[in-house]
Amino acid sequence: MLGGMSWESSLEYYRLLNEAVKERLGGLHSADCVMVSINFQPVADMMKLNDWKGISRVLEGVSRDLKRAGADFLVICTNTMHLLVREIEEASGLKVLQIGEAVAERINAAGLKTVGLLGTRFTMERGYYRDAFGRRGIEVIVPQERDRESVDGIIFQELCRGVFTKESREIYKSIISKLQSEGAEGVVLGCTEIPLLIKQSDVEIPVFDTTAIHAAAAAQFALADG
Template sequence: MKTIGIIGGVSWASSIEYYRLMNEMVRDRLGGVHSAEILMFSIEFGEFSKQERLADKGDWTLMTATMLDAAQRLKRGGADFIVIASNTLNSLAPLIEEKVGLPVLHIADATGKAVQKKGLRTVALLGTKHTMEHPFYRERLKKYGIDVVTPNEKERDYINTIIFDELCANRVKPEAKKEFLKIINRLRKKDGAQGVILGCTEIPLLIKQGDLDIPVFDTTAIHSAAAVEYSLKEK
């Protein structure tokens, strides 16, 4: 079994889910009381969020340094590969892989394969403004023959606010769920979305498959499954 290195804490609410899901998946695969071999470095999100605000203005220096430091710590600790427990921060995956010298499992690759397996061509993408507005995610999905539709500007602002002000602190409110479902259903009816990617690892805390009658792609679960699969492959 390879040791999974998780860059977590971004936010802790979804990092808990990564840890739980990976261990449950290994238990189910191997039986008994087997569990995953995991190292996690949990970033202090209060300070990190200040670095994210600088990145939003175009200065990625501090945030990139923090992410590289986290990856280096995991490498020194014995991780065989890295999982970044955040859709947004997977935009740094190629750089981290290059600088640190460990494989980084990109969340958009795992998600693209899951959507492709369902035979869908057009999906809605919900996430942070960075994930919805920048090309790193949609360009990765194009490799799998997938087109992406995103919410309008007002909806993107609302989603981003809920993610950072509520979900990252593990505050799940019914009014937010109602609005998210309204946005998804509009994208389905108006833009032809055949499914929806929950492209922020906190959104699955709010939206579940049972809430919708189209396929829901929980990126936290998909990414965790990809990590377990890679971990259990023979070295």
């Protein structure tokens, strides 16, 4: 598990993965896993500079460390860094269990054809989710530019720092309502910190918690031969 981006959601990954294994196997069973939690500040600084080559070098090195530690596959505990899946797989030789594929399968199973997407500006504006969803005929709607700035700002200035306010929840709820009015049948919480703020009870349309979906997929994949 490649975590730390931010540790707030990496903690949820660890909890959810172990709960899924315990539910499946019972007793004192827990996940046999290795996690490296990196310092997010240098990575966030490179994101501001759009230095994706620098970020890739960091994550490639960590992925090789995880392979040496005995990992059989890799879970990147964040949405945005899935933009670097190809580079990480090539550097480490490990399969990355992709969050976009897991979420797309869940949406497809729910029978939805149009979903809203919230996340960092990189997640909302680049093609990672559009590609994964498009292969299944699912359309993606993102907020307007000003709302994208609000969503992104709250993620980095509050959620990644463990700050969860009623005011920010209301901003997100308003943006989700706009997406719903534009035709979204559900909303993808495409940043692993957003589910710490927004719950299904906060909105009318189905919520897709990418942290929970990805952790469940990791447990299922790890136990597939068990």
